Amino acid sequence: MNANRKTAIMVGVLFFIATAAYMAGNGLIESVLNKQLFLEHLYPDRMKVITGMFLELIAQPL
Known part of the structure; x- marks a missing residue:
């Protein structure tokens, strides 16, 4: 039972990491795409x- 609990905790932690990575990535992309003329700002904000x-x-399932 202890091994199952450790596995469940690890899966939960990985799920939260993937969710946080997706939210952070989406926020970064949307901050560029929501600008008025986003194509003009795309190259300066490429990173x-x-x-x-x-x-x-990395948040996408396999």
Whole structure:
């Protein structure tokens, strides 16, 4: 029973990490896409977009 509990806790922690990564990535991407002329701001904010996409990518299920 103890091994099952450790597994369940680990799965829960990984779920929360994936959820937090998705929320952070989505926030970064949306901050660029919600600008008035976002295509003009896309290149200067490219690291924000790349980081947001990476965070959303690791949150995707396999």
